[in-house]
Amino acid sequence: MATALAVTLGGCSPKAQTVEQPAVKAEPIKIGAIVSLTGTYAGLGDPEKKTIEMEVARINEAGGINGRPVEVIFEDDATDEAKAVTAATRLIDQDGVIALIGATGSGQTMAVRGEVDRAKIPQVSLAGATAITKIFDPLVFATPWSNTIVAPFTLEALKKAGLTKVGLITDSGGFGKDGREVVKAEAAKQGIDIVSDQTFNPGDTDMTAQLTKIKNSGAQVLLMWTAGAEAATIVKSADQLGLDMPVYGSHGNARKELIDGAGPAAEGFRFAAGKILVPAAYGVDTDAYKVATDFVTRYKAAYGDAPSTFAGHAYDALYLITEAASRVQGDLTPAALRDEIEKTNGFVGIGGTFTMSPTDHNGLSVNDLTMYEVKDGTWQTVK
Amino acid sequence: MAELLQFVIAGLKSGSIYALVALGFTIVYAATGAINFAQGEFYMLGGMLGVWFVSLGLPVPVAALCAVVSAAAAGALFELAAVRPIAGGDPLRIIIVTIGGSVVLRQLALHLFGPDELTLASFTPGPSIRLFGAAIERQTLWIWALTLVAVVGLVILYRRTAFGKAMRATSLRRDAARLVGIDARAMVTASFALAAGLGALAGLAVTPLTQTAFDVGAGIGVKGFSAAILGGLGNPIAAVGGGLVLGLLESLAAGYLDPIYKDAISLIVLLAVLFLRPQGLLGGSGKEKV
The missing domain is CATH 3.40.50.2300 (Response regulator)
Structure with a gap:
């Protein structure tokens, strides 16, 4: 709501809600998330935000990534392309994020590409249009099945x-x-x-x-x-x-x-x-089944309802970034992070098992x- | 033939909904000379409140009544809180206030009822009724019946009751009405309540077919406004005609042209009427407004 108001009332407040876990004393890894909390896709953006909040708290409780806490800064794009671009600019220039999650919708995802290319930071989209990974950009990844x-x-x-x-x-x-x-x-x-x-x-x-x-x-x-x-x-x-x-x-x-x-x-x-x-469709003795049932159980405990597939897309996007970040040797730069996301091999997420390559930035297959x-x-x- | 009949049925269904919303526009216009751009939000409230009352365990007819009455009360409150304080009742300022009001109502609904679409069961569940190869959904019959009841009720209110006559008198000549002891401000409040109630009725009746969500108000507002303009603002019977004609035009355009142009129809109609016949298709000299 605060974000929605800030956006509608002229965006005078630069800082949106943040999820922070001060357990670890080190400079946080800042990730921006553009989701639709209002507008047509509000029903999709809501579980996405809840999922990211829940998982960030979990990562930080477990000590963060290589000793650094994760901080995700949310912006609401109101299911609007222009607002998504404004949000991306703000996250990049004011908050200095090293990666973007989002947007919820395909149109909004495509709209922020200019900003992503300008800042040269990796983007992991939560939207399902083929164009997102087909109109190829080395910086852009997507978690839903295309x-x-x-x-x-x-x-x-x-x-x-x-x-x-x-x-x-x-x-x-x-x-x-x-x-x-x-x-x-x-x-x-x-x-x-x-x-x-x-x-x-x-x-x-x-x-x-x-x-x-x-x-x-x-x-x-x-x-x-x-x-x-x-x-x-x-x-x-x-x-x-x-x-x-x-x-x-x-x-x-x-x-x-x-x-x-x-x-x-x-x-x-x-x-x-x-x-x-x-989740039984994964086969009950598989890793995927364990990851999924664990996520479903925790989500239900936190929010009451079972998570939708859109919650799963957000889970996968966050962990694709944090897992890649944990593998980076030396300085965690946007370029190093991008390279590691592209090297993702057999990451068991909620949407399926991801294996990225320099030509495939979705990483899922029919088996999922x-x-x-x-x-x-x-x-x-x-x- | 069956295809044409099916398109006509669909057109009259949407048209009845547009008619109810358009009625709300004309009633407020008659009382204030302003367009109430929050009208669509009361349509949204009707469906939302209906779902909420049903979730409390009320039977559908009671929940429906509660929803319409509460939406009407919300309309009256909105007028008292936001419109009445405007000195002199300047229509332009009223319009701006209603635009602001629509944003507030939409955000309020988002926070009270959540972002997901909500559903109401059909008033009378069951298969559709077949007629010469076309199908009529049972809910469509409800929409027609409720529209008819609302229009007849409105005519009786305006023509037969002292209260309705006072509303008409106020819209005709505010100062003269006050001279004979009519509380003109109360009539404006009543017009907002009535308009909100009619919008809510439309939103409620359509929810079993389309579901509802916090953001459905803006779209229907445009349709209802176009219908009201098409009929000639300020004339309730013409507003109903405008709604039905707009619904039919949309449905036939979707059927025989391309469904993609459906939403453009209402805007084309709006512009065409404003350019060619600003008093509306059925509008007369514009003297008697209600």
């Missing part, structure tokens, strides 16, 4: 189920637009027919026109690519309008709010995402995904 992994995985599942005529509905914002391009390119490769290609604007409350056209297009399956609240409206409307076909979504739909919002219509809804929603189905008001993995 559409280039999820779309082929999803289309293969459709093909296996014999659903080759797809009615596609996507939002016109960053995530949906990106998903639409990737899905269309991948469908052509796999011999899947997009018989109807519909779009809507973020914030739309009525999808009757799009869904009616898909209904009359001869589609065998409705495939939806959006991360917003509109997903529940689409799933519900499809049911009410009598679209007698299965509905598939994407990793953007891994939110409880969809099940609550669509109610009984959500039953049978399928989407691919990482394994955090049902699983297909979920909504059943009895909760997620189950599809065998």
Whole structure:
């Protein structure tokens, strides 16, 4: 709130909330975090901030990184590109951070690239658009599964189920637009027919026109690519309008709010995402399972609810940076930190197991995904 | 044919919602000569408060009533606290105050109810009703019924009750109304309460279909304002007409053109009306406002 007010009231207060643990007496490692605490993506930014706060406290209690405490300075971008840039400038010039986490959204992530390049500090994004790591920048990394992994995985599942005529509905914002391009390119490769290609604007409350056209297009399956609240409206409307076909979504739909919002219509809804929603999907005797269940338990104890996938993205972003920082020999400079993040090999996080390379700044693979189905008001993995 | 019917049903559904919000704009305009840009926030409050009252364990009809009444009370409070102190009731200053008020209400809702979208169960759950190959959601019937009740109730209030006649008298000639003993300031408060109540009713009725969140007010505010301008500001029946026409235009544009242009429709309509027919499609000489 303080940040939101500061931003709306002209940004007179330069310092946002900070998480500090004075247990260790050494110069703190300063990391900036740009998250959406207000605006469209507030529901995503909130768990991201909570996760980072919780994990920073944990790192500092355990003695920090090479004896130095970690300090994360938060800025709210209000899901706005211009505010994200202002936030980045402030974090870089006034706070002197050596790395950036964020932003929550794809548009905001891309918007701060100019500032990141100017300051030459590494950025680890929490947003899912392919463009973030595809339009390659040596300084930019991203923790969510990119559409280039999820779309082929999803289309293969459709093909296996014999659903080759797809009615596609996507939002016109960053995530949906990106998903639409990737899905269309991948469908052509796999011999899947997009018989109807519909779009809507973020914030739309009525999808009757799009869904009616898909209904009359001869589609065998409705495939939806959006991360917003509109997903529940689409799933519900499809049911009410009598679209007698299965509905598939994407990793953007891994939110409880969809099940609550669509109610009984959500039953049978399928989407691919990482394994955090049902940690047993990792395999119960794996490291990933232990990391995930430990995180889920601590998050529930601290905040009451189970963490969303977005919380996981924040966890991974923070630890990619701090683990890399702990490996740096000698001076911890932004350049050294960047090089170490790129050398990340087999880091077991929440979204999956990350292995970065000079050409892959996402580091995840199809093995980190699983297909979920909504059943009895909760997620189950599809065998 | 079934497709066209489906688009018309969707258009009348959205149109009814726009109509209720537009009514709020016209009522406040009639009383003050100002546009209440916080109108959309009362739409948001209606849904939010409805969800909250249901979460307290109240049955849906009671929760709905409580939500509309509390939103109306919030509207009255807003007028007393922020609008009334403005000396002389200068419309421009009222407008600026309502813009500020909308920011405060939105941030308040964010902190009271959280950032996530919230859901209300359908008033009467069940499959949709099929009609000549088109489907009508049960909640849509509720939206139509509640809009009809609200409009008829408003007409009765204005035409048949002394209170409504006092509101009309105030909007026609404030000084003359005061001379015959009408408390003009109370009428302004009542207009804010009424407008907030109607906005809240719309937000409440639509929540089972679309969910609600702290930030839904701004978007619907633009739609409602466009509908009110389209009909001709200050005329309630015309505002309802404006809402329905705007809903239909949007739905048909989404159906037969490109859904991406849907949001542009309301802005195009707004500009077209302001350029070509500033008194609105159904607006008359502008003498009688309510």
